[in-house]
Amino acid sequence: MRVTIKDIARAAGVSHTTVSRALRDSEEISPETRARIRAIAESLGYRPNPVARALQGRRTQTIGVVVTRLSDPFHTEVVQGIERVAQAHGYGLLLSLSHEDPEKERAIVEMLAAKQVDGIIVAASRLGSRYLPLLEALRIPIVLINSHQTGPYVYSVATDNVHGGYLATRYLIGLGHRAIAYIGSRRGGRSNQDRYRGYRQALREAGLNPRPEWVVKGDGRVEGGETAMRRLLEVRPRPTAVFCYNDLTAIGALKAALRAGLRVPEELSIIGFDGLEEGTYVIPALTTVAQPRQQLGRLAAEMLLEILDGRPSPKRILLQGTLIERESCGPAPAAG
Amino acid sequence: MRVTIKDIARAAGVSHTTVSRALRDSEEISPETRARIRAIAESLGYRPNPVARALQGRRTQTIGVVVTRLSDPFHTEVVQGIERVAQAHGYGLLLSLSHEDPEKERAIVEMLAAKQVDGIIVAASRLGSRYLPLLEALRIPIVLINSHQTGPYVYSVATDNVHGGYLATRYLIGLGHRAIAYIGSRRGGRSNQDRYRGYRQALREAGLNPRPEWVVKGDGRVEGGETAMRRLLEVRPRPTAVFCYNDLTAIGALKAALRAGLRVPEELSIIGFDGLEEGTYVIPALTTVAQPRQQLGRLAAEMLLEILDGRPSPKRILLQGTLIERESCGPAPAAG
DNA sequence: TAGATTTTCGCACACGTGTGCATCACCATG
DNA sequence: CATGGTGATGCACACGTGTGCGAAAATCTA
Structure with a gap:
């Protein structure tokens, strides 16, 4: 006993x-x-006995984490960052996957609240503004990662997507490129819009105006990048550089370009977004704008703990990405 | 309220x-x-209120999951499989990462027991035989994934590594290869030994005897595969095919081979193990022996639920891998 | 030495749910 | 009408921990 x-x-x-x-x-x-x-x-x-303590003191020493899919390598590192902080502070991690289904996400958040978690972290929420009444009702602190929702109960940690898109595009322009395409993501939502905005802003500053045919959409995964790139390769004049919504998209784009016989980066430069380990698996290794993923998770967890302890905490933290130069970008080919 | x-x-x-x-x-x-x-x-x-129920009824409707790292794509899918079953049955998932540290793993299992989880699933345990007394003391059902520990309280789900190694090697032999190398993993433990045994068995059946120089070790990650392959490329006679401990190792091997100017699969065939999505990111796409990862997680979760419900359950399930032919293997080059 | 103050500890209840057993009302049977 | 049986409900306690308040004991003050 x-x-x-x-x-x-x-x-x-x-x-x-x-x-x-x-x-x-x-x-x-x-x-x-x-x-x-x-x-x-x-x-x-x-x-x-933590259960008895929880019943008496209303603290379970557990935080809930909601993620769309673990098979997306972006999220796994975020979760690792969260887990690290949680473990260090003696908190447990109750993990649930929403599979990008807003209804499921809502059900999970309610389930977590029912399980009496002390706080919740949601990565890449699909719930948008419908969150607000839910949060009001639950009265459990929630920190959103890479969501751009704002409101009275909403805390968040996010990367500055406009800045990241700007950074990637400026880099390509600096290499001499003038015909720069963008492969976005149908499922990217606000982050896709913001990266696109950064892209437009950099082009505008350089006096460039992208052709509408140079802006296409993938699905944020490898396959979507592949098909998007195939379409892009038929456009004339063909872009000499492509900025991709994320690294998986860029890997798909790279595959399609290489399969079509193009040399990368000599004939086509490709830049991604995220800074995934997977970007180093391919040849040429992927140049990218890295998001501080572990830090994203860590900061979210620390922010949540601050709120739980009643310590003062900022309501929103915005992190900037950094350029990682690898091999998939080079100077613009001489105009032919 | x-x-x-x-x-x-x-x-x-x-x-x-x-x-x-x-x-x-x-x-x-x-x-x-x-x-x-x-x-x-x-x-x-x-x-x-689940907390009150737990205190009264001794059931928390929560299962603990211990994994070494989430950044290893193998584990993420296993966890997804577990989560799916858990969510469907109304169980929560308490996730912890051991970072391959046996001492930390032990501490986590004890923490989970203290938190009153109903059962525990451990993927890729590093604890080995030291588990037995721990389990005896905790009296919480535990299911091990891909561990080869046996004992009175030990339930497990695993892939048949001997069979997998045999399958991969037979496939290469069938393509006409006779000089077949193996890149193992220093950290692979028993699973590494078993895949190697399958490899030896297939060679023996074909009347082949591998040179000791053809058996080298990586670390189960991309980098280790790269350095191992670099060593392998200097060996004479050079092997015409390489079986790798896992897909990450194989991706590293592929990179090193391509960088050295070898054509794959024309001059060198490479086969991996796991069946990761990442194997399709590279060119040529990786041929591999796929482990049923999601199923591994699902079965472990279902087995645990059976035990918890007092239903009869097998103590051990062994799954077989399947060959996925992609592009990284081809007929052996004509002897030169 | 008597009263005031402080220190040290236990009683009783709270948290929310579940359960053995007693109670009560009702109906049927002899 | 008395007795026995049955069905519906409540009392009291349990699970393990935490806490307000009062009581007893120890120490100090005048």
Whole structure:
């Protein structure tokens, strides 16, 4: 059987109240009995029961995490960042997958609330503005990762997508490219829009105006990048560089270009977004704008803990990506 | 505030006992009051408190999952498989990462036990035989994935690594290769040994005897595969085909071979193990022996639920991998 | 030494749900 | 009408921990 404070109380000849106080280092127990009780607890191998604590104190020491899919390598690192902080602070991680289904996401958040998690972190929410009334009702602090929802109960950590898109495009322009395409994502939502905005802004500053045919859409996955690139290869004049919504899209684009016999980066430059490990699996290795994914998760978790502890916390943190130069971008080919 | 059965009891003019029984569909409550109470509960938006239930009934409806790293794509799919089953049965998933540290793994399992999870699933345990006394003490059912530990309290789901290694090697032999190398993994432990055994077995059956220089070790990641392959390329006579411990190793090997100017598969065939999505990111796409990863997770979860429900369950399930032919293997080059 | 103050501890209840047993009302049987 | 049986419900306690308040004991003050 499990050792409870009652067992300790019996062994020590005191009430369970005294044991409870002694173990929690209460001032009102004499140092001697405190030490004695602690020794007995130790020798009996006592472990406090978190369930009973939760019922009494309303804290489960658990945070809920909602993610669309784990098979997307972007999310796995975010979750790792969260887990690291949670484990270090003695919190457990209750993980659920929404599979990009807003209705499921909503059900999960309610389930987590029912399970009495202390707080919730949602990565890449699909719920948008419908969150607000839900949060109001649940009264559980929630931190959103890479969502652009704002509102009274909404805390968030996000990367600056406009800046990232700007960075990637400026880099291509700096290499001499003037015909720069963008492969977006149908499922990207706001982040897709923002990266596109950064792209437009960089072009505008350079006095460039992209042709509408140079802006196409994938699905944020490899396959979508492939088909998008195939369409792009038929456009004349053909772009000499492509900025992709994310690394998976870029890998797909790269595959399609190489299969079509193009040399990368000599004839076509490709830049991605995310900074995934997977970008180094391909030849040429993918140049990209890296999001600080682990940090995204860490900051979200730390922010949540701050809120839970009642410490002051910013409501929104915006992180900037950084350029990682690898091999898939080069100078624009001489005009032919 | 949260609605409890006491609130319902007050509204219905009965005791909380009756409410509890009515909601649990007890036979001893008259159908009329049962219906009336259910209606009131519904209208008040009652949600049972899982923490209180857990304290009373000793079931938390939560299962603990321990994984080494999420950044390894193999594990993410296993976890997805587990999550799917868990969610479908109303169980929560308490996730922790061990980072391949046996001591941390042990601490996590104890933490999960303290948190009163109903059962635990451990993927790729590093604890080995030290588990046995731990399990004895905890008295919580544990299912191991891809571990080859056996013992009284040990349940497990695993892929047949010997068979997989045999399958891959037979395939290469069938393509006419006779000089077949193996890149193993320093960190692979038993699974590495078993894949190697399958490799040896297939060679033996074909009357082949591999040179010791053809058997080298990576680290189960891309980088290790790269360096191992670089060493392999200096060996004379050079192997015409390489079987790799896993897909990440194979991707590294592929990179090193291509960088060295070799054509794959014309001059060198490469086969991996796992069947990762990532194998399709590279050119040529990786031929591999696929492990049923999602199924591994699903079966582990279902097995655990069976144990928890007291239903009969096998103590060990062994799954066989399947060959996925893509592009990285071809007929052996004519002897030169 | 008597009263005031402080220290130390236990009683009783709370958290939300579940259950063994007693109670009560009602009906049927003799 | 008394007795026994049955069905519906509530009392009291359990699960393990935490806490307000009062009581007893110890210490201090005048």
